[in-house]
Amino acid sequence: MPQERGTWSASQTTLDKATKVMEAAAASGDLYRNGLGMIASENIVSPMVQKIVASDLHGRYAEGLPGKRYYQGCDDFDTIESVGIELAKSVFKAPFANIQSTSGTVSNIAALKALAKPGDAITAVSTADGGHISHARMGAVGLRDLNLSTYPWNEERMEPDVDGACDLIRSIEPKVALIGQSVFLFPTPLEEISAAAHEVGAKVMYDGAHVLGLIAGGVFQDPLREGADLMTGSSHKTFPGPQGGFLLSSSEDPAFQKRLNNAIFPGVCSSYHLHHVAGKVIALAEFEEYGAAYAKDIVANAQHFASALAAEGFDVLAESRGYTASHQVLTRHGETDSGAGAKAARLLEDAGIITNMNMLPGDTKAMTPSGLRLGVQELTRVGMGRLEMEEVARLYARVLIHNEEPSKVKNDVKELKSNFQVIRYCFNDEERTGYPF
Ligand SMILES: Cc1ncc(COP(=O)(O)O)c(C=O)c1O
The missing domain is CATH 3.90.1150.10 (Aspartate Aminotransferase, domain 1)
Structure with a gap:
């Protein structure tokens, strides 16, 4: 008798492992259902986002941009991503939006790939003062082999010391002046810092991972109109979508926009988790409302x-x-x-x-x-x-x-x-x- 293909039988030990994982996932759900989730980088997704994240899209590929794909079968996803790009531009008031990045860190790696070359200088907030690991030599900044100098910090105001940051930028003349933290209590005085950066030809990159929802909601600061050339962020913190990232820019320059798109694909992503992109699009629509x-x-x-x-x-x-x-x-x-x-x-x-x-x-x-x-x-x-x-x-x-x-x-x-x-x-x-x- 020929062996039946795709048989359902499985050994008990393997099943036990799967059961253990299912039980742990359910227990984690219970923990948050019955408890108070107060980690500043987390959020929960809406029922519609939950639904689309569990759709068939999770198994699909769509390398490229809408209308310019390497695989067949992408027409429906083209619709999703096109709606999403337009929504992201509108929600973040950005002339440019790429919604493919799989996380805030991936957005940062792509941004640094687009903005700097190995050996270039960068200024950022130190991790001790609340900067993210991707702003440090141990993270994306080191991966790109950039020379990092950190801003002096005003402990009283919990923000970069503005004069000190401007002096640092003027003396180092970095390629990138990176702003934003994981510990982010107050808006950064961005206009002055951006002016100093632009004076020396640096691009201003604002990492809004934590505060993206507050920015889009109009209650924090408006980096793309305060001098930031680029804004990166996570889609799952104060912006309440599924895990993922955004790459946004105030630039209208098609060549710069192309550089940003290329930095994501083929730069740092192949598959970019279509189910999460679709979830981001639903979250953007919900956010608009x-x-x-x-x-x-x-x-x-x-x-x-x-x-x-x-x-x-x-x-x-x-x-x-x-x-x-x-x-x-x-x-x-x-x-x-x-x-x-x-x-x-x-x-x-x-x-x-x-x-x-x-x-x-x-x-x-x-x-x-x-x-x-x-x-x-x-x-x-x-x-x-x-x-x-x-x-x-x-x-x-x-x-x-x-x-x-x-x-x-x-x-x-x-x-x-x-x-x-x-x-x-x-x-x-x-x-x-x-x-x-
Ligand atoms: C300032 C900042 N940038 C980037 C990230 C990384 O985001 P993700 O976890 O989406 O990679 C974080 C994470 O908390 C962050 O605080």
Whole structure:
């Protein structure tokens, strides 16, 4: 008897491995469904985005640009990507948009490929002051073999020291002046820095990974009109789409635009995850409708949350500037390099509150920092507002100030979260079921 092709039989040990993975994915869904996701770089996707990300597109290829493909079968995806490019141009008010990048880091690698050659100079915010690893020699900057100089930092204002940054740019004459951080409380004074960069012939690259949704929502700053030649970013932080990236530019120059497109493909991508691109397009359409309200609510919530934490007795950074103008809040939990931030993050996790430890000014070791970086974009997305921000600050205080048993607090976290299971600021294409899994 010929062996049946595509048989369903499988060994129990292999099945057990798959089962373990499915169970872990479901448990991760439960963790966030019952808990408070407060990592500033994360978000949840809408029901329509969930649906398209799980579509047949996940297995397809479409190298090139709409209308100029290397494979057959791309006509429908051409429609999707064309709609997406136009939406991205409109949402980000950008003359140029490429929506293919598979992450913020990939966008940065492509941008640096387009803007600089190995050995060129670049200026950026240091990782100790909140710059991203892709801005450092250990990341994309090193991959492109660029000579990095970092801006002096104004700890009081939590932004680059503007005069110092301009002096540095004028003396180094870099090819790229890179702006933007992972710890991003306040808009960067971009016009002055851009003027200094353009004076010496540098391109200004703004990494808006964290704040892209706030920028598009009109509540942070407007880099492409404040001198940035290029803006990169993630599609899944304050911009609430699936994981991926954007590459945007204020340039109308077709030759420069072509260089940017080529830097993505064939530069750093072959397949660019069509299901995620389609998800980004849906998220862009949803953002066009609801993005301004979402962005405004995020910043209001972050400011309420910071004030509420301070009222509970926490040391919240940047008090003199009103704590924050973004989705992020920074708290200090002990001495510099003491690891107090790591301990606080672990205790909060035991209470069902997911955060990350973060280096604060003065900290020198990434694994034993004194602070936490907190983000409210996900709680905002499920409808939490001022009252809930106060409630969440109380939950933090119970764990970290009043030393209550985290497992006891966890019950109240679950109770609070049970009332916030519907994803908002998105299309209601069918019954909205809340979190994935
Ligand atoms: C400033 C900045 N740039 C780039 C990235 C990388 O983004 P992705 O995780 O999408 O690669 C991050 C990630 O958090 C970031 O904070």
